[in-house]
Structures are given as structure tokens and as C-alpha cells.
Amino acid sequence: MKCTDNSSKSRRARNKRNKRKKQIRNRWVACLSVILMIQCIAAVNIYKDSNKTEALVQEYETSNYTKTLYRGQLFAENLCTASEDIPLSVKSSDTGSDSVSENASAAGNPLGFEPESVHAVGLFDVNNAETDCAYNIHKKIYPASTTKILTALVALENGNLSDTVTVADEADSGKFAADEQTCGIKAGDQLTLEDLLNGLLLYSGNDNAVAIADHIAGSTEKFAEMMNAEAKKLMATNSHFVNPSGLHDDNHYTTAYDLYLIFNECIKHDDFVKIIMAKSHTAKVTGNDGTIRSITWEPTNFYATGDAKKPDNVTVIGGKTGTTQLAGNCLILLTKDKNDHPYISIVMKADTKPLLYKDMTAIVEAIPENN
Numbered sequence: 001m002k003c004t005d006n007s008s009k010s011r012r013a014r015n016k017r018n019k020r021k022k023q024i025r026n027r028w029v030a031c032l033s034v035i036l037m038i039q040c041i042a043a044v045n046i047y048k049d050s051n052k053t054e055a056l057v058q059e060y061e062t063s064n065y066t067k068t069l070y071r072g073q074l075f076a077e078n079l080c081t082a083s084e085d086i087p088l089s090v091k092s093s094d095t096g097s098d099s100v101s102e103n104a105s106a107a108g109n110p111l112g113f114e115p116e117s118v119h120a121v122g123l124f125d126v127n128n129a130e131t132d133c134a135y136n137i138h139k140k141i142y143p144a145s146t147t148k149i150l151t152a153l154v155a156l157e158n159g160n161l162s163d164t165v166t167v168a169d170e171a172d173s174g175k176f177a178a179d180e181q182t183c184g185i186k187a188g189d190q191l192t193l194e195d196l197l198n199g200l201l202l203y204s205g206n207d208n209a210v211a212i213a214d215h216i217a218g219s220t221e222k223f224a225e226m227m228n229a230e231a232k233k234l235m236a237t238n239s240h241f242v243n244p245s246g247l248h249d250d251n252h253y254t255t256a257y258d259l260y261l262i263f264n265e266c267i268k269h270d271d272f273v274k275i276i277m278a279k280s281h282t283a284k285v286t287g288n289d290g291t292i293r294s295i296t297w298e299p300t301n302f303y304a305t306g307d308a309k310k311p312d313n314v315t316v317i318g319g320k321t322g323t324t325q326l327a328g329n330c331l332i333l334l335t336k337d338k339n340d341h342p343y344i345s346i347v348m349k350a351d352t353k354p355l356l357y358k359d360m361t362a363i364v365e366a367i368p369e370n371n
Contacts (some may be wrong), residue, residue, distance in 0.1 A: 014263075024336050063303065075334030080260065082131040088123070088366050090292055091285030096225035111265040118327065118356075119349030123363050126264065126342040137256040138238065145181070145204045146259055146330050152197055152275075153266050153281065154226050154265035155212050161271060163215065170220070171211035176282035182207040188288030194271075195283035201320060202276045207243040219256040220244055236261045245336055248324050256346045263332050263344055276318030276334065279304065301331070308357035311364040313337065337367050 030064040119141055123133035127170045131137075169175075173182035183205030187189070193215065199208040220243055227241040234260035266272045275281075282296045300321045301314035302308035310316050319333035328349030335343050345363050350356035 006208075006365070007256075009321075009337040017036050025304075031362050032219060042093050050321065053088040054226040061344075066071075068314050072172065072344075079130050079264065080126075080131040082134040082137060084134070085136070086131055086134040088121075088363060103217075105132070116356070118347055118351075118359055119302040120346070120348040121348070121359065121363060122256045122260055123366065124260050124264070124346075126267075126344060128341075132343075132366065137260075139241065139255060140238065140253050141255060142248060142324065142327040143246055143254045143259065143348075144248075144324040144327035145206075145328050146320050146322040146332050146348075147241060147244070147254075148200050148204060148209060149259070149266050149320050149323075149332065150182075150200055150230065150262050151209050151212060151223075151244040152272060153262065153269070154223070154230050155197060155216055156269050157230070158216050158226070159193050159212075161192065164190055165193055165196055165211055165215045166190050167207075167211045171214060172204075173207040176206055180206050183297060185211060185285065186287065195281070197286075198275050198281035199283065199297045201272075202281055202299045203276060204300050204321060205297070206245040209243075213244040221344060229330075231258065231262065234261045234265055246322055246324070246327075248326055256348050259332055259346055260344055263334070265348075267334055267342065273317065273334070276320070278318075300371040301333075302353065302357055309361070311361045313369050314343070314364055314367055316364075317342075323353075329354055330349065330352050331360055333360060333364070335364055335367070338369060343367055 007067045009176070118135070120136040121133060121136045122131065124130075125132055139211065154330055167185050167187055169187045171185065171186050172187040173363070174186070176182050181204050183199035183203055185196075185199075185205070185207050188306060193212070196208045196212050196215075199205040200212060202238055210220055213220045217223035217226055223244055224242050227244065228239075231237070231239050231241065236254070239254035239258040240251060241254075242252045246252070278297045278299070280296055282294050285293050285295055287293065299305060299318070303310050303316045314335040314337055316333040317336060322330035328350060330348045330350070333345045335345065337343065343364070345360060347356055347363065350359060
């Protein structure tokens with residue numbers, strides 16, 4: 001009996017030990033399963049976060065880089081870009097091949113225009129997103145009154161053409177120097193924002209620029225902040241504006257390429273294009289004393305006034321001039337070829353007005369007849 005009892009006790013102890021080992025083993029298996037499950041979940045989340053991070057990076061790149069740096073799905077895939085000078089080429093309508101203009105080659109000038117007479121030049125094919133000519137387009141320049149295309153853009157995006165504007169004291173034409181272009185508005189005058197924009201873009205009135213800024217933002221300083229915000233949104237990041245008129249300030253500058261970006265956005269507004277196409281505009285102005293007078297403004301663009309022969313092969317739609325001593329003679333122009341395809345052309349800091357229009361004509365006439 002003793003042997004049987006001892007054997008039975010031994011089996012029970014052995015079974016108990018085996019059971020405990022099994023329980024410990026099962027617990028380890030359960031723990032390892034939980035750890036493995038946690039690792040799997042973490043891996044999935046890391047993968048998801050990785051995809052999310054990649055998407056965020058792509059979104060940032062799409063919003064913040066131009067096609068000069070990246071192409072494809074990134075920002076500016078529908079914009080013209082150029083990282084270096086591009087000679088002015090004349091494309092043959094028969095062969096489709098490009099060649100530097102004969103006149104330029106004969107003169108030993110690979111660019112196709114006189115670089116000594118200008119600071120920056122650009123020709124941009126809007127529909128095909130191609131830069132057909134580029135010279136110093138990323139170099140800092142003073143914009144003079146070409147600034148006013150951005151002034152108009154900010155006004156169009158933040159105001160209504162039918163707004164009645166009361167001219168503030170600082171916008172009175174008498175406050176400007178004799179050599180500073182004004183439209184002749186006076187403090188207390190009332191006229192529409194549409195009238196002011198016509199005087200701004202056609203006659204380049206500095207008084208109109210200040211009146212618009214005061215109406216939209218309350219002051220020229222706050223309006224300049226809006227201008228810089230708009231420029232940044234358009235990726236015109238090599239520019240800085242301190243006033244709505246373009247009167248000289250060392251801290252008021254841009255590039256030809258930035259002006260292209262801004263003008264390209266401007267021409268998306270039908271009201272902007274309608275204004276720069278106009279031969280003249282007559283505004284009805286109500287004076288501070290209640291009397292009504294009419295003021296007529298005509299373009300400063302010599303193509304519009306007939307003082308410069310219009311280029312062959314294209315239709316000049318309109319544009320914006322600019323002139324100061326340091327900025328030289330400037331012009332940004334919208335033209336269309338015979339197939340109604342739009343082009344933006346820019347000449348900055350030409351020595352004289354005749355040279356400005358000579359170079360602009362040479363550039364625009366390089367647009368192919370059959371595109």
C-alpha cells in the first residue's frame with residue numbers, strides 16, 4: 001500500500017508540474033501572440049503614416065515648387081518656366097524647326113535682340129506652357145508702373161467694380177510731384193472702382209492706385225501687405241512691394257518672371273482684359289461739392305495710341321507700361337496669334353521708348369504664324 005500511495009503521489013506531482021509548465025508555456029505563447037499582434041498593428045500604422053507623410057510631402061512640393069525645379073505633377077506644370085537664358089528663335093511654319101533670327105545671326109547676336117539696351121526680356125506661350133525667349137528673367141529689377149497689374153489683381157479679387165469710392169486726401173492728384181503720372185482725381189471725389197481701374201491700367205494714374213489701395217485695405221501699407229500675400233500665392237517669391245503705384249523704393253522690386261506669373265493670373269479675369277483692350281475710358285466723377293465732371297483717360301501703350309507700329313502676325317490685346325529713371329522703360333504685353341493663342345511678352349529697362357518698342361516688336365514677331 002505504501003508503494004502504491006508513493007507512486008500515486010509521484011504521478012500527481014509530475015502531472016501537476018507538467019500542468020504548470022503547460023500553463024507557463026501557454027502564457028508565453030499568448031504573450032508572444034500579443035506582442036506579434038502589436039508589432040503588426042504598429043507596422044500597419046507606420047505604413048499608413050508613411051503614405052500620409054509622402055502625401056503631405058507631395059502636397060507641399062506641389063504647392064511650393066515651380067517647374068524650374070520639378071516637373072510632372074508638381075506646381076506650375078501649366079506655367080512657362082526657364083532656368084537659363086533662351087535665345088529668341090523663329091519657328092518655321094513649313095518645317096516646324098527653330099532657328100535664331102537671321103538679323104540676330106548676321107549681327108553676331110545669339111539672343112535675337114540687343115541685350116545692351118534692355119535688362120530683362122521674356123516671351124511666354126501661355127497655352128503650351130513654353131518659354132520661347134528668356135534673358136535675365138530671374139534677376140532683380142525695379143518694376144515701375146508695371147506694379148499696377150498686381151494692384152489691379154488685388155482690387156479685382158477683393159472689391160466690386162460697382163463699388164463707389166470716395167477719394168482720400170492722400171490720393172489727391174495735387175499731392176504728387178509734377179513728373180508723377182496722375183489721373184486728376186481730387187480728395188472727396190466719388191467714382192466707381194471700375195473707373196479707377198481703367199485710369200490705373202490705361203493712363204497709369206498714381207493717384208488712382210492710392211485711391212484703390214485706400215478703398216480695398218484702408219491704407220497703402222495694408223494694401224502692400226495684400227500685394228505681397230498675393231505675389232507669394234502665385235509663387236512670385238523674388239518680389240517685394242511697398243506701394244500700389246510702382247514709384248521708386250529700393251525695397252520695391254520684382255523679376256521679369258514674377259511679372260509673368262502675376263500677369264498670367266491677371267488675364268484670367270475678363271474685366272482685366274476688357275480694360276487693357278480699351279482705346280480710352282471716360283469716367284463720371286462727382287466732386288466734393290456735388291458737381292459732376294467727366295475725365296477721359298487714354299492708354300500710355302504706344303501700340304494702342306499708334307505711336308509705335310504694331311507687330312506683324314499677331315493681334316495686340318493690351319498691356320501695361322512702366323517708366324522711372326531707375327526702372328527704365330518697361331512693357332508687359334498680351335498678344336494673340338492668328339489661331340487666337342495668347343502670348344505674354346515682357347521687356348524691362350529699355351534705354352529709350354523707341355528701343356522698348358523695337359525690341360518688343362522683334363520678340364513678338366518671332367511668334368510662329370502657324371502654331
